[in-house]
Amino acid sequence: MYSVHARLVGAVVVTLALASACSSGDDKPAQSAKPAQSANPTDVNAQKLNWSDCGGGFQCSTAKVPVDYTKPSAGTFTLSLIRLPATDQAHRIGSLLTNPGGPGGSGVEFVRSSARAFGNDIRSRFDIVGFDPRGVGKSDPVRCNTPAQLDNFFATDASPDDPQEVNTLVTASKNFADTCKAKSKTLPYVGTTNAAHDMDVLRAALGDKKITYYGASYGTYLGASYAEQFPQNIRAFVLDGAVDPKESSTETLVEQAKGFETALKSFAADCVQRPDCPLGKSTDEALAKVSTFQKEVDAHPLSNTRDNRKVTESWATMGIALPLYVKTLWPTLRQALSKAINDHDGTQLLFLADQLVEREADGTYSNQTDANMAVNCVDKPNPNLATYEKSVNEAAKQSPHFGPFVVWGGLPCVYWPVQTHTQPAPVTAKGSAPILVIGTLRDPATPYKWAQSLASQLQNGRLLSLDGDGHTAYLQGNSCITEATDRYLTTGEPPKDGTLCR
Known part of the structure; x- marks a missing residue:
């Protein structure tokens, strides 16, 4: 992808x-x-x-x-x-x-x-x-990050609600960039x-x-x-x-967030026609329930039976995102959401999120996350924090479930040690x-x-x-x-x- x-x-x-x-x-x-x-x-x-x-x-x-x-x-x-x-x-x-x-x-x-x-x-x-x-x-x-560092990065709230949470995300993004600068000479x-x-x-x-x-x-x-x-x-x-x-780096992020919103609406419209749908009886009701669920997980992370990680809003949102890529996984998403919403059990959502980021059961990762950031951060010019915040606000209006999460995800590029000035x-x-x-x-x-x-x-x-x-x-x-x-x-x-x- x-x-x-x-x-x-x-x-x-x-x-x-x-x-x-x-x-x-x-x-x-x-x-x-x-x-x-x-x-x-x-x-x-x-x-x-x-x-x-x-x-x-x-x-x-x-x-x-x-x-x-x-x-x-x-x-x-x-x-x-x-x-x-x-x-x-x-x-x-x-x-x-x-x-x-x-x-x-x-x-x-x-x-x-x-x-x-x-x-x-x-x-x-x-x-x-x-x-x-x-x-x-x-x-x-x-190779930049240890498994523990990646666990912490992915658990960080990627849809911050106040300046303190923004500062926490900025610190995590700077740490990602600094780690790559220290460990990789080929950036x-x-x-x-x-x-x-x-x-x-x-x-x-x-x-x-x-x-x-x-x-x-x-x-x-x-x-x-x-x-x-x-x-x-x-x-x-x-x-x-x-x-x-x-498209510029931030234009790409905003459009991608809109794409996920379109896919979620399509899933929701299909879900409400199924007897095992945990999201209600109409598409609008289903989308509202997903929003409520994300807010509840933000305040009270879910438990899971796989390890000692808390299933934060970021982990849960990644778990929702993966099945949107393949329609045959929609039944799995219905089941995962049902367990999370009804039983406060985030195990299945966390399993889906782990597949997305190539985290193995033993806690190790492939290098895809480090490589993804390394390539994208040098491919296009990266704006400053203020420009990112404007793009987040734009994305939030058009993609309330994924907008901030997707756009903030590119923030390490702002602090990347290698920058290009070649415009798209x-x-x-x-x-x-x-x-x-x-x-x-x-x-x-x-x-x-x-x-x-x-x-x-x-x-x-x-x-x-x-x-x-x-x-x-x-x-x-x-x-x-x-x-x-x-x-x-x-x-x-x-x-x-x-x-x-x-």
Whole structure:
């Protein structure tokens, strides 16, 4: 998924895996990936990937990319790679490079969990390839916070009600930034522009003259950056759950908050028609009950039976957010809310929140939160605290359940040790092959208007839409979306611009 809110970063990897209902099943213990070979370590485009078996029919490798493309001899990142080879090697088209979102989502884990959910034509004609972008997963990851520090960060009230609570949130945000400054030396180099350049190195290393790509959520922002830098190298590009690259950091946050509000209303309208709905008999009543619940949890955190954490309003709101990404999780959300509202038991909501932020049962975290903040904070200019407060007030009016929570989530970027002055701009990818942009009408994390905007910015953009709920569209199983996307990826022929699938 895409978010400059580290509290909401992980859902796309979790939910795409859930939506695919797919696992490798026959995984064997993974072997170490063999490093890429290059005659000249600084000539990254000349490297050859050495693949080795890593269980479940998958193969793994690594690739080298410069830390700083303006100084190629100043060191390298080692990128972790995985692929599921095409089943019909005789008619193989090439590699399908993928990215599941974030920033901070592991492309390696995405391919391992979801590659077999791609259409049969894709599975037979392409090696499906995933990679952990620089700073993510196993690719020289950014690591800032201890598990205890992340627990405290996520428990901090992200919808403060008074100046004292604002000061507490400011302190937590400053601590996050200061910790990363002290522990990570690669912060200036983990931004999306560099990660997109890495994709072209991977294209060459994979042996493809032109790139075929599927990017979901933040993966569309990464893809758009690639398209702007290397439009001539595009064969077929799918950008699913699009991000609007021309919006500022705070504009992005406000729009995302509105997206979550739209998704919550859709859930509420569905919930009140179900006999097990704990929220009342009308949509308005249901939304009011969620508001009351959030206020009550703010005053009196819930207990849980998993560990000694208190389920604060922030933890509970993250637990509500995760099921909005995948409609098949709505029954789980009804059950979790019922337990929380009726029994003051936040166990299920906390479990959902832990999935969102990739917190394991033993209390450890993946690096997605640190990587998410590190990438987003260097991608766009960050305003001051006063501007954030204005954006919070705007978001609260349009998204009362998520507005402050989402917008305040980007506050560590105000204090980030590395800042950019490059302003966001439209992406045109002039001279590229047709690029397919997919939007879902009630997507919580990447609002539909972003897909409309990106498709219109691209010189050769084509918009494909799903009248549905949930985050991203391709792996939801809608035959209209699947057939149109697979046909485009295999033939290069996009669907008619403006096609709507139901």
